[in-house]
Amino acid sequence: MTQGVTEISGKVYELHMLIFYICCAIALVVFGAMFYSIINHRKSKGAVAAHFHESTKVEIIWTIIPIVILVLMAIPATKTLIAMEDTTQSDLTVKITGSQWKWHYSYFDQGVEFYSLLATSQKEIDGEAPKGAHYLLEVDNPLVLPINRKVRFLMTSDDVIHSWWVPDFAVKKDTIPGFINEAWTRIDEPGVYRGQCAELCGKAHGFMPIVVHAMSEDDYDAWLEEKKVELAQAQEDAAASLTVSLSMDELMASGEKVYLDRCSVCHQANGAGIPGAFPAIKGSKVVTGDLDEHINIIVNGRPGTAMQAFANQLTDQEIAAVTTYQRNGFGNDTGDLVQASDVNAFKVQEQASKEGE
Known part of the structure; x- marks a missing residue:
């Protein structure tokens, strides 16, 4: 628990300490009474257990006292919670x-x-x-x-x-x-x-x-x-990259960086994936198969799976680079070289198809 650097974090800290001290006081009273009774009213000292039935007065006392304590705790807690939820008048x-x-x-x-x-x-x-x-x-x-x-x-x-x-x-x-x-x-x-x-x-x-x-x-x-x-x-x-053609070496170097930053967390840095959870890139039928389908999965993801759509997360140049890297790395060696213009052309064709529907 930290006091933090906001007014609310300070209130939360103070509330935490207030409740903590109340709990300590309750523990001191309850355990103090318990140990006092155990030590001073033990059988070895000749203490004899009293025999009595329920007491209405005691029942009322041990019901009212906890209620009062809970109310005293609830008042500052409620004020703090209300303040935490008040998002009005924001800048x-x-x-x-x-x-x-x-x-x-x-x-x-x-x-x-x-x-x-x-x-x-x-x-x-x-x-x-x-x-x-x-x-x-x-x-x-x-x-x-x-x-x-x-x-x-x-x-x-x-x-x-x-x-x-x-x-x-x-x-x-x-x-x-x-x-x-x-x-x-x-x-x-x-x-x-x-x-x-x-x-x-x-x-x-x-x-x-x-x-x-x-x-x-x-x-x-x-x-x-x-x-x-x-x-x-x-x-x-990004717009200028559509008119630039990069070499295989340039695409592979850029693609490796994108892959390690965005893809390796699921598919692993070595492209082996995690069996039963995330498919391997190495030897993948998608990666070594139809190029448009490969681009489509990177751009639009796969609904219902952990594969996200990267259309708005990566530029066309980055998508082209990581596609090239996946198709030629990890021993896939398809020889395919993908440019930003290819990715853009795919998006334009996809958009035209949607509008035609």
């Missing part, structure tokens, strides 16, 4: 979407959204490199928030139940598919705050950290403008 709204195994952050009315993935290297995880100071608690894109502003969170999930938990904010809320949960925070101090998914959400549950970078209001506003420029530039680069 900023962020949608948080959990998926296996990453977080998607979308800033409402700002045009900014991005995915946040584990940044700990596979070599650290495999024990082939020294573990960093924030092992399994570091991400490539942290959630950036301003201090002294009320931030409202809308939380949901793409697949299974996750739980967004940052102890320093006293925020822990389940993200449930097809359902929207709400929470909020107002951070008092700038800093970097870390949390984790607190719901057993599958194989890589422990590889789904949360990092929040709290900035001063001016620094946050400047970051937001920089992020908008960065995302706009990324869109321009």
Whole structure:
């Protein structure tokens, strides 16, 4: 239990300590009376057990006293719970979407959204490199928030139940598919705050950290403008990539990075998959078969399985690279070379087909 860096986290801490002290006092009275009776009214001292029937007075006393104690505990607890659920009059709204195994952050009315993935290297995880100071608690894109502003969170999930938990904010809320949960925070101090998914959400549950970078209001506003420029530039680069043809070596190098970042958590770094859970890439009939079907699965995923749709998570260039890597790595050696224009052409044809229906 930490006092945290928000008013609510402070109230939760104080409530926790208040209830703890009340429980200690109750334990002291109950066990004190019990041990006093055992020691001073034992048979060896000649004590004789009294014989009596129920007492209405005693029944009333030991019913009223617990009720009074519970009411005294419920009043501050209710006030804190009501405050925790009051998401009104927020200054900023962020949608948080959990998926296996990453977080998607979308800033409402700002045009900014991005995915946040584990940044700990596979070599650290495999024990082939020294573990960093924030092992399994570091991400490539942290959630950036301003201090002294009320931030409202809308939380949901793409697949299974996750739980967004940052102890320093006293925020822990389940993200449930097809359902929207709400929470909020107002951070008092700038800093970097870390949390984790607190719901057993599958194989890589422990590889789904949360990092929040709290900035001063001016620094946050400047970051937001920089992020908008960065995302706009990324869109321009994605459009420009459609006219560029990369070599096999370039695609394989880029594809390997995408694969290790996005695919290896399920299909394994060696492409062997996990029998009964995640199919192997090595020797896969999909990977070595029809190219359009392979692209289709990466772009649209497979409903009812853990295979997600990556159409909005990866650029056409990244999809082309990882497709090329899968079709030529792990001994598959199909010789197929996929360009961003091929992926874009597939999407255009798919869209035209849907409109024709």
